[in-house]
Amino acid sequence: MVPAVPPYDERLTAPRSWWLIAAGIGVACALTLFPFGPLPLLCGLVAGTALASVCVSAYGSVRVRVVAGSLVAGDARIPVSALGEAEPLDAEEARAWRSYKADTRAHMVLRGYIPTAVRIEVTDPQDPTPYVYVSTRHPEQLAAALRAARETSAS
DSSP, rough: OOOOOOOEEEOOOOOOOHHHHHHHHHHHHHTTTGGGOOOHHHHHHHHHHHHHHHHHHHHEEEEEEEEEEEEEEETEEEEEGGEEEEEEEEEHHHHHHTTOOOOTSSSEEEHHHOOOOOEEEEETTTTTOOOOEEEEEEEHHHHHHHHHHHHHHHH
């Protein structure tokens, strides 16, 4: 019997401060329409806040999963058979890998508001990508889930 792969599913959501900024943009839109009366002011508040909130939600949230023998991070779906060892990165090491240690060929699912990450080697000889960098709040759990999925797919 094949052991079950521990599920990994994480949604990286935008910080609360971004939502406050979205509300501030709505207020700014309302204030620009203030000279035209209360109805345009209210429409500006609602429309500005809604548009800014959609932008925050679209950029600010990305889903990271290990499912069906693949790493799914944002729009990328990479089979674990094409991946090597996953290295959990603490805040300091993650900062290094997203700045001076970074390779321009790497695929990065980077969210600057998440301090920790996982760096995963790409072992597929046909793929020029040296590694995948994935921001995550739980780097040890993601690395363990990838390890388990790779062992299961090798069986």
